[in-house]
Amino acid sequence: MRQIFISLFILAISVTGAVAKPKNVILLIGDGMGEAEIALTRNYEFDSGPGLYIDTIKNKASAIVVALRNDDPEKYAFVGDSASGGTALATGMLTSVRRISTTAMYNKPMKTIAEEAKEKGFNVGLVSTAVITDATPASFAAHVNNRYCMRYGQDSCLPGEKPIIDQMLELGIDVMLGGGNLHLPAKYADGTIEEFAVSQGYEIIRDIDQLASGELSNKNDKVWGVFADHHLPREWQGPDGKWAQLIETDADNNVIFPKARRCELNPEHAGTPTLEMMSKRALDELTAKQNEKGFFLMIEGASIDKAAHDADPCGSMGEMLAFDRTVKMAIEYAKKTPDTVVVVTADHGGATQNIHHPYYEDYKRTGDNIPGLYNLLETNGGNELVVFYGTNREYDQTHTGINVPVFSYGMPDDLVFRGTIRQTEIKDTLAEYLFE
Ligand SMILES: [Zn+2]
Numbered sequence: 001m002r003q004i005f006i007s008l009f010i011l012a013i014s015v016t017g018a019v020a021k022p023k024n025v026i027l028l029i030g031d032g033m034g035e036a037e038i039a040l041t042r043n044y045e046f047d048s049g050p051g052l053y054i055d056t057i058k059n060k061a062s063a064i065v066v067a068l069r070n071d072d073p074e075k076y077a078f079v080g081d082s083a084s085g086g087t088a089l090a091t092g093m094l095t096s097v098r099r100i101s102t103t104a105m106y107n108k109p110m111k112t113i114a115e116e117a118k119e120k121g122f123n124v125g126l127v128s129t130a131v132i133t134d135a136t137p138a139s140f141a142a143h144v145n146n147r148y149c150m151r152y153g154q155d156s157c158l159p160g161e162k163p164i165i166d167q168m169l170e171l172g173i174d175v176m177l178g179g180g181n182l183h184l185p186a187k188y189a190d191g192t193i194e195e196f197a198v199s200q201g202y203e204i205i206r207d208i209d210q211l212a213s214g215e216l217s218n219k220n221d222k223v224w225g226v227f228a229d230h231h232l233p234r235e236w237q238g239p240d241g242k243w244a245q246l247i248e249t250d251a252d253n254n255v256i257f258p259k260a261r262r263c264e265l266n267p268e269h270a271g272t273p274t275l276e277m278m279s280k281r282a283l284d285e286l287t288a289k290q291n292e293k294g295f296f297l298m299i300e301g302a303s304i305d306k307a308a309h310d311a312d313p314c315g316s317m318g319e320m321l322a323f324d325r326t327v328k329m330a331i332e333y334a335k336k337t338p339d340t341v342v343v344v345t346a347d348h349g350g351a352t353q354n355i356h357h358p359y360y361e362d363y364k365r366t367g368d369n370i371p372g373l374y375n376l377l378e379t380n381g382g383n384e385l386v387v388f389y390g391t392n393r394e395y396d397q398t399h400t401g402i403n404v405p406v407f408s409y410g411m412p413d414d415l416v417f418r419g420t421i422r423q424t425e426i427k428d429t430l431a432e433y434l435f436e
Contacts, residue, residue: 022294024286024340025430026330029089029136029298030323031082032305032316034349034402040313040387041320043354044263047381053328054344057407061417063426064403065348070096073104079401082305083147085347085423086139090114092427100135100144100164107158109143113427113434114296118171120435123295125175125282126168129232129275129319130302132178132224133164136347140298142167151186151193169197172222175285175297177211177278179228197224208273211281216288223285227273234303235274236318237266244311244373244389253366257358260378260385263314275301275319276326283333294339296434299326308350309397311373311389316352331409341411341433345426346404351397355388373397 030037042052050056065088067080073096080088081097088094090112096104101112114124126137133142133150142164149157150164157163165183168176184194184204197204203217205225217223238244239261248256279299286295301323307315327344334340358376372390379385391398406417406426415429 021339022292023434024294024334024337025296025434026283026334026340026342027089027296027298027430028323028327028330028342028344029086029300030304030320030344030346031130031136031300031302032308032348032350032399033301033320033323033346034352034400034404036352036354036402037304037308037316037320037350038405040352040354040385041317041324043385044317044377044379045321047379047383053324053331054405054407057331057344057409059408059411059416059418061406062403062420063345063406063423064420065401065423066094068094068096068104070099070104073106079399080348081399082135082347083139086136088423089345089347089426090139092424092431094424098147100138100142100147101140102143102145107145112140113431114140114173114298115171116431117296117434120293121291122293122434123174123286123289123291125286125295125297126173126178127175127275127278127282127298128178128300128302129322130178130300130306131180131183131228131230132176132226133168133180133183134178134231134300134302136300136302137176137178137298138164138168141171141173151183153187165193169193169200169202172200174289174295175223175282177223177225177227177273177282179231180226181206181229184226208271208277211273211277216285219289225273225278225281227278231303231306232272233268234266234307234312234315234318235269235322236263236314238312238314238375239264243315243395244313244375244387246372246393247370247374249366253368255358255366255370258374258376260376262378263317266315266318274325275299275322276329279326280329283330287337294434299330301326305350305399308352308389310395311351311375311397313352313375313377313387316350327407334410341430342409343411343417343426343430344405344407345423349400349402349404351389351391351400353388353390355386357384357386
């Protein structure tokens with residue numbers, strides 16, 4: 001079969017007189033991966049020294065992240081979410097939080113780079129450690145008023161609105177890997193989502209063995225891998241499974257600082273595919289299709305952010321390291337695959353803060369001065385590292401409106417991201433690379 005394809009390919013070249021050159025884009029999004037989350041991970045794992053792969057990437061810029069208000073799209077919201085950030089990255093346009101590639105207030109669909117790639121004959125893949133219909137992957141392949149309209153019958157769907165999973169399958173995303181078993185029995189027309197997916201040529205894979213088997217689908221097939229009911233479990237957890245805590249005080253309201261502890265492996269993650277494994281499989285599938293146009297692949301490390309919401313620094317760092325290993329794998333792929341660019345960025349920042357250690361002389365030592373959730377961790381090198389989440393006294397920390405990094409590898413000189421840019425510029429530049 002491959003032999004026939006190669007012959008046809010050579011025939012195509014001799015007829016047109018030009019060599020078809022496939023172009024590929026791999027866009028990696030660390031959800032909630034602001035510089036604070038990166039610094040925390042670098043400090044914990046490498047004691048501030050070299051070790052993170054992303055620190056070795058030479059081309060780096062900083063992206064300004066904003067969103068719009070839904071009640072008045074003329075006004076800015078200075079903190080976005082994964083829906084507005086995903087939409088900015090997928091469409092190059094701003095919207096309000098919770099919206100998936102629809103305009104603020106007016107709910108009009110905004111075209112995504114993945115849709116344009118499909119229309120132009122490219123293959124498209126989406127990989128996430130979250131449920132595959134989560135805001136980041138959804139922003140590339142669906143248009144809904146609310147990110148939680150994921151499957152039929154959910155309250156967030158407007159009357160008659162087509163849910164995210166229905167739209168993703170109808171668009172025909174070639175490779176989808178992530179969580180989402182709960183979507184399979186959902187209603188679609190007279191049957192289920194699973195029946196519809198199979199009718200559209202999807203091979204559904206459900207566990208790490210099938211993922212790692214190395215048996216690729218038929219060249220004409222699509223692949224949908226579901227490895228959890230909803231989101232995939234995180235790789236790491238806090239000491240004794242605990243997240244950051246409100247600080248304890250004695251009878252005089254003096255702080256009783258906790259002892260520094262190490263992060264642990266999360267036993268629930270055992271048997272779960274890593275982001276790197278899923279991304280490798282997606283690249284194998286897309287490569288095997290030998291599409292003469294090329295492919296667009298989005299890979300999301302989703303739970304850097306989900307753990308930060310929970311004030312779970314160990315959870316966040318374990319996911320950050322998994323994401324970092326995936327970036328390395330993607331760039332190694334690009335190094336041996338001509339005309340392949342890799343862009344690494346985040347959708348928004350999280351609430352993580354690296355703060356002073358208790359020994360610091362002016363450190364305030366009463367309970368009133370430490371209002372949020374506090375964790376003292378022991379780094380790989382035996383240093384003590386303080387992590388603080390102060391946007392809520394409970395486990396629902398917010399995002400923050402800081403800039404996010406933009407790393408790139410393989411971009412032509414005139415398209416390399418440099419200096420301070422707007423998050424919305426990324427899509428236009430990738431589209432220029434891929435389609436022009
Ligand atoms: Zn979030």
